[in-house]
Amino acid sequence: MALLSMKKVPAINPFQLVVHENQTTELCCPSCSVEARQLQPLKERQRYSLEQLSSNNMRGESQMTRYQYDKEQYTIIVGYDAPLYTFFAQVWPKGGEVPGTHPLSWSGADGFRFYE
Amino acid sequence: MDSASMNDLRTQLKPYGDIPIDLQLQLLRDRDRRDLQPFAHLCRDLVDLCLESPSARFPVTSLPSVGTHYILLDQNGWHLHPWRFTTQDHALEEFSREIYGSMSSLRWTEEVYSYVSDPAVVLHANANGVNERLPIFAGVKMSEKLPGYLFSGPIIVTGAHSGLTSEQMRTVQREVFSVDEALGQGIADLWYYGLQTIDSRPRENG
Numbered sequence: 001m002a003l004l005s006m007k008k009v010p011a012i013n014p015f016q017l018v019v020h021e022n023q024t025t026e027l028c029c030p031s032c033s034v035e036a037r038q039l040q041p042l043k044e045r046q047r048y049s050l051e052q053l054s055s056n057n058m059r060g061e062s063q064m065t066r067y068q069y070d071k072e073q074y075t076i077i078v079g080y081d082a083p084l085y086t087f088f089a090q091v092w093p094k095g096g097e098v099p100g101t102h103p104l105s106w107s108g109a110d111g112f113r114f115y116e
Numbered sequence: 117m118d119s120a121s122m123n124d125l126r127t128q129l130k131p132y133g134d135i136p137i138d139l140q141l142q143l144l145r146d147r148d149r150r151d152l153q154p155f156a157h158l159c160r161d162l163v164d165l166c167l168e169s170p171s172a173r174f175p176v177t178s179l180p181s182v183g184t185h186y187i188l189l190d191q192n193g194w195h196l197h198p199w200r201f202t203t204q205d206h207a208l209e210e211f212s213r214e215i216y217g218s219m220s221s222l223r224w225t226e227e228v229y230s231y232v233s234d235p236a237v238v239l240h241a242n243a244n245g246v247n248e249r250l251p252i253f254a255g256v257k258m259s260e261k262l263p264g265y266l267f268s269g270p271i272i273v274t275g276a277h278s279g280l281t282s283e284q285m286r287t288v289q290r291e292v293f294s295v296d297e298a299l300g301q302g303i304a305d306l307w308y309y310g311l312q313t314i315d316s317r318p319r320e321n322g
Contacts, residue, residue: 065146071133078125078135080143082150086119087143091132107120107128 070094074104081108122161126168137168141302148306154320156263158310162303163257163264169296174289184279188214189254190270193294199279211240211272225272231256231265234287236276242269246311252295252304266295266307 066079077090088108092100120128122140129135144161147153153161166172174187174194186207188195201207208224215225226243229235242250245268255266273288274280280288295303310317 063150065143067139067142069136069139074132076129076132076135078129078139078143080146080150082147084119085151087122087125087147088120089125089128091129105128105132107124 084108123164134168137165137296137299138302140165140168141299141306145302145306148310152313152317155310155314155317156320158306158317159263159265162266162307162310163255163293166255166266166293166295166299166303167257169294169299171296172293174285174292174294176289179282179285179289181282184275184281185285186279187273187288187292188270189273189292189294190214191251191253191297191300193297199274201278204277207274208240211274214272215240215242215270229276231258232287232291233259234284237280237284237287238274238276239267239292240272240274241267245269246308249304249308251300252307253300254295255293257291257293266303 063082064079066077068075068077070076073094075092075094075096077092078087080087086108089105090103090107091105092103096102122144125143126135126140144158144165148158171193174196178196180196184199185196186199188197199207201210211225212223216223223243225240228239228241231239239256242248248268250269252266252268254271256264258264273292275284
C-alpha cells in the first residue's frame, strides 16, 4: 500500500473527533455547480461560516468533514456534508491544483458526474 | 435532490481504487455525529463496511466437502473444527468454555436461531455480551429488508443438533462474516453508541 498516503484522517476515536474542516478556500459545496470564481470574496464566506457554526451547531463542530488522500495518479477528496445530508467525493489528477477547476469525477447531492 | 450514500461513494470511486476502510468508518462516524441515523441505517452501513474486508467471509476454497463441522469466530477470525461431540450437552459445555473463557461455574450460551436464512443453523453467543460491551468479532448479513446484526464477543456456529453440513457451511459462508481486526474497535464503538441511543434515533421510514 505504498502508493496510498492518507492525510487528515484522525486517529480512531469516534466520540472525540477533532479534525473537521470547513471548505472555505476555493470550493463551494461539493454538490453545487457554482464555480469558485463566482462565489463571494473569501473573507465574507469565512465570516458566514463562523456565524453558521455558532447558530446552527450547538456542539461547536464543523458541518462538513473533508479528507484527502492520494492513490496512484489521483488525489481523492471525500467527506460528509451535514447541511445537505450527503457524502461527497471528488477525484483530481495528482500533482495538479487541488481543488482546481477540472475534476475527473464529482459526486454529492446531485448524483455522479464523470469528466474523464 | 438525492444524497449520496456510502455505497454510492464506493461505486463512484471504484475506478480509482477502494476507499480505505478506516476512512469509510471515519465517514460513517462523521455522519452519525451530525445526523443521527435510524439504527437500521447505521447497522446496514456497518455490516456493509465489515464486508468490505477481504477476510470477512469464510474462504470458499476452505469449505469442507465431507463430514460435519462447527465454526468458532473470535479475535483471530475463523476457526473450523470437526464435530466431535457425543451429546448435545457435551457440545454446549465446550461452547460455553470457548465463549466465556475459563470460569468456575458453567454458563450456557444464548442460542440464536433466526438470524441466518437456514433455521437449522444456530449461532451460540455470549448472553451478556451487549451489556458487557464485549469486542465485536462477527456479524450476520441479512436480506435486503433487514439490516443485519453484529455480535458481542466470540460466536460459535453449529447445526440445530450437531455440526454444520456442507450445504449449511455454504449458507454460513454467504451470510456470516468476521470483523476485520483493524476495524474492530471503531465498529464496536459506533455499534454500542448506536444501541445506547436507539430510542432517540429516527425510525427508518419515518
